[in-house]
Amino acid sequence: xxxxxxxxxxxxxxEGKTATLTCNYTNYSPAYLQWYRQDxxxxxxxxxxxxxxxxxxxxxxxxxxxxxxxKQSLFHITASQPADSATYLCALEGGxxxxxxxxxxxxxxxxx
Amino acid sequence: xxxxxxxxxxxxxxxxxxVILRCVPISNHLYxxxxxxxxxxxxxxxxxxxxxxxxxxxxxxxDQFSVERPDGSNFTLKIRSTKLEDxxxxxxxxSPGDNQPQHFGDGTRLSIL
Numbered sequence: 001x002x003x004x005x006x007x008x009x010x011x012x013x014x015e016g017k018t019a020t021l022t023c024n025y026t027n028y029s030p031a032y033l034q035w036y037r038q039d040x041x042x043x044x045x046x047x048x049x050x051x052x053x054x055x056x057x058x059x060x061x062x063x064x065x066x067x068x069x070x071k072q073s074l075f076h077i078t079a080s081q082p083a084d085s086a087t088y089l090c091a092l093e094g095g096x097x098x099x100x101x102x103x104x105x106x107x108x109x110x111x112x
Numbered sequence: 113x114x115x116x117x118x119x120x121x122x123x124x125x126x127x128x129x130x131v132i133l134r135c136v137p138i139s140n141h142l143y144x145x146x147x148x149x150x151x152x153x154x155x156x157x158x159x160x161x162x163x164x165x166x167x168x169x170x171x172x173x174x175d176q177f178s179v180e181r182p183d184g185s186n187f188t189l190k191i192r193s194t195k196l197e198d199x200x201x202x203x204x205x206x207s208p209g210d211n212q213p214q215h216f217g218d219g220t221r222l223s224i225l
Contacts, residue, residue: 034213043116043203043216044155089155093211099168100145100214102155 002027004092004103012109019077021106023090026071033066033073036089038105044089048075080110114138116217118204124223125194133189133220135204144187145205145214146179148172155203161187162210191222199224 007022023033032051036044050057050066050073057064063076077084087105117136125131137144146158159169161179178190187206191198201221205214 032211036216038155041218043205043218044214046213046215049213099157099160099170101157104154 002101004028004090004101006088006090006103006106008106009104010107010109012111013080015081015110015112017080019080019084019108019110021075021088021090021108023073023075023103024071025092028071028092030068030092032093033064034091034100035062035064035073035075036091036102038087038089044102047088077108080108082110082112085109116204116206116215118202118217118220120220121218122221122223124225127196127224128193131191131194131222133191133202133204133222135187135189135217136185137187137204137206138208138215139185141206141208141215143167143207143210143212143214144179144181145207146189147203147205147216148200149203149219150200158189158202194222194224196224198222 003026005024013019032049034049035047037047038044048057048064050064052068061078065074087107089105090103091100093100119134144161147155149155157170158173159179160167176192180188201219203216203219205216207214
């Protein structure tokens with residue numbers, strides 16, 4: 001069956017450190033993968049999209065890698081700040097149905 | 113920056129009643145979506161809509177659900193006869209094209225009593 005797994009339900013780090021979040025998938029052949037941020041009571045907000053032929057994508061303090069052999073994406077936030085505290089979701093298309101499916105998310109807390 | 117707006121923010125309905133959730137997507141977007149998120153669970157795809165018809169739907173989107181774009185701006189989700197398990201946050205999203213990032217509204221919290 002198809003699965004999208006994000007490495008941990010919660011991640012706590014100290015301000016200034018790099019947060020690394022993992023998204024693993026099985027039985028998908030995604031043409032691209034997306035990362036979203038969700039704050040409590042709000043809708044997901046798009047952060048980055050990486051295509052299957054791209055190894056890495058950056059946007060300001062954010063970096064995403066995509067390894068289609070390992071079937072894994074890593075999402076990094078460098079120089080983390082308390083304002084980065086949120087739930088981060090990975091999302092894929094390219095499964096049995098051509099619709100976007102989300103992982104359960106990782107709740108990141110950045111402590112001052 | 114343009115945004116997706118959803119109304120109402122909270123809807124309380126008796127079980128068995130019909131409910132309509134409303135969304136105004138970003139004006140130049142062509143693809144429209146509904147998702148739901150049960151409290152504490154992941155965001156689940158319901159349906160996508162393009163060119164005035166459903167393009168994809170999930171196993172959740174059964175005969176009790178329907179979508180409509182009644183005019184050039186609104187996109188609605190109707191649940192014909194609500195059940196307790198329909199209680200969730202419902203998010204509308206839109207995108208300018210296929211395989212493009214989706215822009216989400218802040219959702220309607222639906223509570224079925």
